[in-house]
Amino acid sequence: MESNKLYVGNLTYSVNEEQLNELFSQYGEVKEVRVIERKGFGFVEMGSPEEAEKAKEALNETVYEGRTLRIDEARPQQPRREFRGF
Numbered sequence: 001m002e003s004n005k006l007y008v009g010n011l012t013y014s015v016n017e018e019q020l021n022e023l024f025s026q027y028g029e030v031k032e033v034r035v036i037e038r039k040g041f042g043f044v045e046m047g048s049p050e051e052a053e054k055a056k057e058a059l060n061e062t063v064y065e066g067r068t069l070r071i072d073e074a075r076p077q078q079p080r081r082e083f084r085g086f
Contacts, residue, residue, distance in 0.1 A: 009070035027055035
């Protein structure tokens with residue numbers, strides 16, 4: 001893994017940034033947490049790629065707050081294409 005930023009999917013809508021910070025901090029330094037409200041996913045930036053890999057391996061497909069987490073390396077955001085209805 002080259003990146004230290006993780007995508008965290010399949011979150012229950014009630015999970016907040018503080019909870020994710022606490023969960024991921026068991027695996028290293030958490031630099032930033034962002035939960036996308038009412039979408040069921042978020043992003044966690046770890047202190048290093050090694051810490052991100054460790055967190056991903058430990059937490060991917062584990063149950064958290066009743067949902068099975070999906071964790072992967074975050075991909076760069078793609079520019080949105082405008083939809084013109086054609």
